[in-house]
Amino acid sequence: MMRHARPPAVLWLSATLTAIGVLLPLAYLVLRASGAGMELWSLLFRTRTLDILGRTLILVIAVIGISLAISLPLAWLTQRTDLPLRRMWSILTVLPLVIPSYVAGFVIVAALGPRGILQQALAGPFGVERLPDIYGFPGAFLAVTLVAYPYILLPLQASIRGLDPRIEEVARSLGHGRWDTFRRVVLPQLRPAMAAGVLLVGLYTLRDFGAVSLLRYETFTWAIYLQYQTSFDRILAAGLSLVLVFMALAILFLEFHTRGKSHYHRTAASVSRSPAYVKLGRWQWPALGFCALVVLVALVMPVSILSYWLVRGFSGGGALWQTTGYALNSAYVSGLAAVVTAIAAISVAVLDVRYPSLFSRLLERITYIGFALPGIVIALALVFFGANYATLVYQTLALLVFAYAVLFLPQAVGSVRSSLLQVSPRLEEAARSLGRTPLQVLAAVTLPLVRPGILAGAGLVFLTTMKELPATLLLSPIGFKTLATSIWSATSEGSFARAAFPAVLLILLSSVPMAFLIVRGG
Amino acid sequence: MKLSTMGRVMVFLAALLVVIALGCTPAAPTAPPATPTVKTQTLTVYSGRAEGLVKPIIDQFSKSTGINVQVRYAGTSELAATILEEGKNSPADVFFAQDPGGLGAVESLLTRLPDSILDLVEPGFHPNEGRWVGISGRARVIAYNTQKVKESDLPDDIFGLTDPKWKGRIGWAPTNASFQAMVTAMRKLWGEEKTRQWLVGIQANNPKVYANNTAQVNAVGAGEIDVAMPNHYYLYGIMQDKGESFPVRNYHPRAGGPGAVILVAGAGILETSKNKEAAEKFVEFMLSPVAQQYFAGQTFEYPVTKGVKTHRLLTPLSDIKSPEISMSDMTDLKGTLDLLRGTGVVP
Numbered sequence: 088m089m090r091h092a093r094p095p096a097v098l099w100l101s102a103t104l105t106a107i108g109v110l111l112p113l114a115y116l117v118l119r120a121s122g123a124g125m126e127l128w129s130l131l132f133r134t135r136t137l138d139i140l141g142r143t144l145i146l147v148i149a150v151i152g153i154s155l156a157i158s159l160p161l162a163w164l165t166q167r168t169d170l171p172l173r174r175m176w177s178i179l180t181v182l183p184l185v186i187p188s189y190v191a192g193f194v195i196v197a198a199l200g201p202r203g204i205l206q207q208a209l210a211g212p213f214g215v216e217r218l219p220d221i222y223g224f225p226g227a228f229l230a231v232t233l234v235a236y237p238y239i240l241l242p243l244q245a246s247i248r249g250l251d252p253r254i255e256e257v258a259r260s261l262g263h264g265r266w267d268t269f270r271r272v273v274l275p276q277l278r279p280a281m282a283a284g285v286l287l288v289g290l291y292t293l294r295d296f297g298a299v300s301l302l303r304y305e306t307f308t309w310a311i312y313l314q315y316q317t318s319f320d321r322i323l324a325a326g327l328s329l330v331l332v333f334m335a336l337a338i339l340f341l342e343f344h345t346r347g348k349s350h351y352h353r354t355a356a357s358v359s360r361s362p363a364y365v366k367l368g369r370w371q372w373p374a375l376g377f378c379a380l381v382v383l384v385a386l387v388m389p390v391s392i393l394s395y396w397l398v399r400g401f402s403g404g405g406a407l408w409q410t411t412g413y414a415l416n417s418a419y420v421s422g423l424a425a426v427v428t429a430i431a432a433i434s435v436a437v438l439d440v441r442y443p444s445l446f447s448r449l450l451e452r453i454t455y456i457g458f459a460l461p462g463i464v465i466a467l468a469l470v471f472f473g474a475n476y477a478t479l480v481y482q483t484l485a486l487l488v489f490a491y492a493v494l495f496l497p498q499a500v501g502s503v504r505s506s507l508l509q510v511s512p513r514l515e516e517a518a519r520s521l522g523r524t525p526l527q528v529l530a531a532v533t534l535p536l537v538r539p540g541i542l543a544g545a546g547l548v549f550l551t552t553m554k555e556l557p558a559t560l561l562l563s564p565i566g567f568k569t570l571a572t573s574i575w576s577a578t579s580e581g582s583f584a585r586a587a588f589p590a591v592l593l594i595l596l597s598s599v600p601m602a603f604l605i606v607r608g609g
Numbered sequence: 610m611k612l613s614t615m616g617r618v619m620v621f622l623a624a625l626l627v628v629i630a631l632g633c634t635p636a637a638p639t640a641p642p643a644t645p646t647v648k649t650q651t652l653t654v655y656s657g658r659a660e661g662l663v664k665p666i667i668d669q670f671s672k673s674t675g676i677n678v679q680v681r682y683a684g685t686s687e688l689a690a691t692i693l694e695e696g697k698n699s700p701a702d703v704f705f706a707q708d709p710g711g712l713g714a715v716e717s718l719l720t721r722l723p724d725s726i727l728d729l730v731e732p733g734f735h736p737n738e739g740r741w742v743g744i745s746g747r748a749r750v751i752a753y754n755t756q757k758v759k760e761s762d763l764p765d766d767i768f769g770l771t772d773p774k775w776k777g778r779i780g781w782a783p784t785n786a787s788f789q790a791m792v793t794a795m796r797k798l799w800g801e802e803k804t805r806q807w808l809v810g811i812q813a814n815n816p817k818v819y820a821n822n823t824a825q826v827n828a829v830g831a832g833e834i835d836v837a838m839p840n841h842y843y844l845y846g847i848m849q850d851k852g853e854s855f856p857v858r859n860y861h862p863r864a865g866g867p868g869a870v871i872l873v874a875g876a877g878i879l880e881t882s883k884n885k886e887a888a889e890k891f892v893e894f895m896l897s898p899v900a901q902q903y904f905a906g907q908t909f910e911y912p913v914t915k916g917v918k919t920h921r922l923l924t925p926l927s928d929i930k931s932p933e934i935s936m937s938d939m940t941d942l943k944g945t946l947d948l949l950r951g952t953g954v955v956p
Binding site for chain 2: 135201207281286301302314315316317318319320321463467475478481482557560561565566572576577579580584585591
């Protein structure tokens with residue numbers, strides 16, 4: 088009965104505003120691309136475009152595949168086994184998410200590039216003169232994977248924690264083996280979280296610029312940037328961006344069709360007791376080795392190279408003090424973005440899950456488009472609308488935060504949504520039957536129950552906002568500097584040494600809320 | 610029924626979102642642009658030149674004129690795109706760009722500079738229409754590894770790099786704006802056909818592609834490649850870090866030609882600027898002996914005004930056989946890109 092009730096007006100209002108925000112960049116792209124003539128078509132239908140399209144798709148598929156292969160065992164090991172130092176591994180393996188992709192790119196070139204650290208190390212004892220070329224697919228694949236796989240791992244960890252162990256026990260008691268239970272009972276329950284993560288990894292790979300440009304792998308996003316950078320051609324860039332939008336829509340459509348109609352919630356509000364941990368026995372060592380390898384490559388390598396640059400190029404305290412100010416700016420604006428985005432995400436997710444309609448479905452899907460577009464496209468779209476139609480907020484924090492929300496909304500939507508799917512609507516129905524209005528139910532029952540999802544979503548938005556660059560450069564109030572922009576300005580002058588301090592600070596500062604999120608969630 | 614604390618927080622936050630979102634609702638396009646709340650003497654500069662390079666001299670300008678300067682730092686092309694999107698509502702007064710291409714892209718939005726400013730520089734350092742002016746010069750060079758190549762082995766003209774003996778030894782950064790400006794110069798000096806031959810010839814030599822000039826020069830130093838095609842000053846920046854023993858030197862092609870062309874970073878004033886007087890003072894200051902000396906000494910660039918000494922490590926301008934080419938010819942990026950795309954050099 089409750090399902091047919093009308094959603095509270097606040098939800099509608101917030102969701103509609105969100106939809107407008109998400110559609111602005113699309114409107115901008117259509118506007119720009121419609122100014123193009125035949126030139127656009129001839130550019131789009133060159134074989135080279137198909138080439139880039141193919142490369143982009145290969146990268147997307149490869150990154151999704153390897154991210155799943157890394158994340159599934161990691162999530163299971165850290166949540167359901169007696170792996171030593173489980174808590175530590177579960178934090179460390181997610182932390183690479185805080186590393187900006189342009190930093191990961193620099194680090195991989197420095198470590199694995201020709202004449203890089205690895206080659207130098209091997210040259211002495213083994214006389215290795217040449218390493219296999221890191222540029223192109225291998226390097227881009229590695230760099231994007233390192234910063235993107237936590238998008239799958241994070242929701243997967245949360246989802247495994249939220250599983251009701253009794254379902255598995257029932258399966259076991261009915262004679263299913265451990266593996267069978269995992270495949271037929273656990274895996275299907277993890278599907279929403281996995282799908283949400285796969286979606287984010289796929290879309291993130293589509294839009295990544297830092298890593299692919301530094302490692303010289305030509306994807307669609309790089310091609311779009313080149314239009315701006317080399318020809319100042321906004322029309323062709325818009326045309327290429329629309330192709331990217333179609334690719335994103337295809338991914339979204341595919342993901343939508345993998346969603347079943349199954350229910351994922353249990354009737355009780357909380358787990359009555361924690362699940363039995365699987366004893367690893369002699370598998371403990373390979374398991375530890377696997378965790379250590381991931382942490383070594385994805386976290387220890389980048390952080391130690393940055394620290395090396397930091398120590399080598401350390402210069403005076405004045406710059407340090409200034410950088411601390413930038414850190415405050417970063418944290419402040421990221422916090423605002425997290426809050427605003429979380430609210431928008433709640434309205435979208437609640438509408439989609441509890442009040443399904445064509446509108447709510449569509450809305451949930453289109454929020455993802457912003458995440459698939461290169462930051463520069465979203466930034467310029469908001470420059471156009473802001474400077475011409477919203478001069479009051481143009482180049483203020485309000486518009487900047489709005490831009491972050493458009494960019495990062497799906498991260499929060501995905502995590503709130505999968506959390507909400509695990510909450511039984513019966514609880515809300517009970518509250519309704521006791522005379523609460525839908526809004527009261529939302530505030531008193533639903534939100535407290537999905538709080539882990541909200542926190543995780545807001546946390547993700549916070550972390551990605553910390554490292555966001557193009558929108559920050561173009562839309563921030565003039566003179567407003569963040570850690571990300573100071574890394575950019577140091578590297579644009581070719582100085583890794585000066586980039587190292589803000590980069591290390593960015594990673595440290597982001598690690599705190601990240602660790603908190605995981606610990607609280609666990 | 611009272612809302613829980615969580616609920617009240619939610620309502621407050623929802624209200625906040627509404628306020629923010631409403632701020633972005635399109636107003637009537639005819640509404641007058643809100644004048645930025647600035648005091649009479651605040652200048653807004655969009656700088657495509659890096660903060661570390663230009664901030665000290667901008668601070669000096671503020672100090673000596675009392676004019677407060679706000680600077681937005683970003684890439685030249687991103688800022689050019691921003692100015693184009695902002696159109697007549699651009700808050701910028703001055704666009705300080707890294708290369709002629711960026712200035713050319715927004716030329717229609719720039720105002721003509723007074724002759725008193727244009728006359729400060731050599732005639733070659735501003736376009737004929739005078740909508741922007743060069744502030745500092747940079748020479749295109751062939752950077753070579755001194756342990757692997759002797760200067761005398763380098764070709765008289767950059768066309769010589771198409772010789773098969775350079776196969777696998779060359780690096781370039783074809784997406785770099787200065788590289789593209791050099792190709793524009795090639796088209797003017799050599800014509801389309803010879804330029805195409807050069808591009809095809811270099812590609813036949815399997816050049817290593819770099820994202821930017823610093824990467825190129827470092828790669829020459831590391832012996833990854835023997836020669837590269839950057840601007841002259843990256844080398845000196847690196848030598849500051851690594852010392853003069855860094856095994857790379859610049860070579861200005863001895864027969865001149867497009868490989869020895871002098872490019873400029875420049876500035877223009879926006880037509881829509883409401884602080885044109887202060888903006889002119891700014892541009893004028895950047896061409897003053899103090900600022901020119903700063904660029905020569907700190908960023909290793911060539912001064913564009915007379916009577917300012919170049920850095921001791923640099924080849925004096927008079928010793929470079931740079932080709933005669935007008936800055937107006939340097940802004941035709943469109944044709945260059947068609948050529949670069951047609952030959953598959955850039956996507």
